[in-house]
Amino acid sequence: MKDIQIKVNGMVCGGCKKRVENALKTIDGIEDVVANYENGNVAIKANKEIELSTIKEKIEDIGFEVEG
Ligand SMILES: [Cu+2]
Helix, strand or coil, X not given: CEEEEEEEECCCCHHHHHHHHHHHHCCCCEEEEEECCCCCEEEEEEXXXXXXXXXXXXXXXXXXXECC
């Protein structure tokens, strides 16, 4: 299991949190996601290597932005 930590800009409520979590869970290989809308931290657990570009694209698709 791989732990990936990213920071997502633009989340302001529990709804945003859920949208981010649910979107990332649709990526093949991602098993669990916990997003914190207050500080933007998103903790991802994956069962294989995930390209950061795949994660960024998915986040941008739903209107948020990965920091860095
Ligand atoms: Cu929201």
